Amino acid sequence: xxxxxxxxxxxxxxxxxxxxQYKVNSRDLVVRLxxxxxxxxxxxxxEFEIKFRRxxxxxxxxxxxxxxxxxxxxxxxxxxxxxxxxxxxEKYDFADxxxxxxxxxxxxxxxxxxxxxxxxxxxxxxxxxxxxxxxKDEGK
Amino acid sequence: xxxxxxxxxxxxxxxxxxxxxxxxxxxxYDTKIPVxxxxxxxxxxxxxxxxxxxxxTWILFDTVRMQDLNLDxxxxxxxxxxxxxxxxxxxxxxxxxxxxxxxxxxxxxYLLVADRSLVSKRTVIVEGDYYE
Numbered sequence: 001x002x003x004x005x006x007x008x009x010x011x012x013x014x015x016x017x018x019x020x021q022y023k024v025n026s027r028d029l030v031v032r033l034x035x036x037x038x039x040x041x042x043x044x045x046x047e048f049e050i051k052f053r054r055x056x057x058x059x060x061x062x063x064x065x066x067x068x069x070x071x072x073x074x075x076x077x078x079x080x081x082x083x084x085x086x087x088x089x090e091k092y093d094f095a096d097x098x099x100x101x102x103x104x105x106x107x108x109x110x111x112x113x114x115x116x117x118x119x120x121x122x123x124x125x126x127x128x129x130x131x132x133x134x135x136k137d138e139g140k
Numbered sequence: 141x142x143x144x145x146x147x148x149x150x151x152x153x154x155x156x157x158x159x160x161x162x163x164x165x166x167x168x169y170d171t172k173i174p175v176x177x178x179x180x181x182x183x184x185x186x187x188x189x190x191x192x193x194x195x196x197t198w199i200l201f202d203t204v205r206m207q208d209l210n211l212d213x214x215x216x217x218x219x220x221x222x223x224x225x226x227x228x229x230x231x232x233x234x235x236x237x238x239x240x241x242x243x244x245x246x247x248x249x250y251l252l253v254a255d256r257s258l259v260s261k262r263t264v265i266v267e268g269d270y271y272e
Contacts (some may be wrong), residue, residue: 019233024177031177033211034168034227060234069177086177088230119223132165 019063020054022088026070028079035085035117042084042119048076050114053096059105072114082119089113144212150211164209167231171212175225175268187226187269192218196232196262199234222270232264 013088017064024031036042055064060132068138092100168175174181197206198263 019231020230021231022177023227023229023231026178029178032180033166033175033177034171087165087167089163089167090164103251 006104013067020090024033024069024073026073029073029077029081029083031069031073031083031086033086034121036082038122042082043122044084045081045118045120048115049115050076051073052112053109054112056063056108056110057106060108073116076116077118084117084119086114086116089115163205164264166209166211167209168215171215173215173223173225175215177227177228178226180224180226187271189198189267189269190219190222191265191267192205194266198260199258208238211266214266218266219270221272224271225268226271228266229267230264232262233247234260234262 043091052067052072056062057064058104079082091111093111097110100108102105174180192214194209195207196209198204199206215222215225
């Protein structure tokens, strides 16, 4: 009976859980999943890597902490920057497993690694996209 | 015999701890068309909306990946005529069906005293607008 109750509770708890969402609302940035090419008039400034943990409780039913893609990219970029080659990796690593195991799923962490490259427009090329971004800034 | 049983349980308990489980990547490797999370340099006319789902499956307490997320192939298959993709949104969760799969996995999970399910699924929803 106890096992049945635990299983039923688990079923209820685990419906539609551990949700994630990646989108960019910022109008100040241009963010691309693939890279910007030299032939398009871009030069790579640098690479970046951001690591963080997303915490859920009750086996993933309730999200306790999260950071949006906007928040993460704001730390690494300035208005008008171009972000390319964005890669998002979600995993459940050793430390996550340890916390999860000790607390038996009551607190469930997931590791997220966001990697990317910051590009700038080369001076030679007329910045069509930059103009658009600047125009939006002025409107704010 | 009893020793073997304890060893099996310990293995099931420890292996997921030591490996990166339930891992997946949102990335593009050989897609030539630009794929923007933002609006990019969009033309004046509105793009066409698209939305598709991909299912990820892991077995053996999330340690073995059976179905992976290959965004290059998915974009090629779902929007083959796209010349540019903008306003990309990627969300994922364990849906109702995934939850049923996890339910049966959980049944074995409790019997084997592990904290991860034997089989788990995750649904990834990719949506955005595209221009031809």
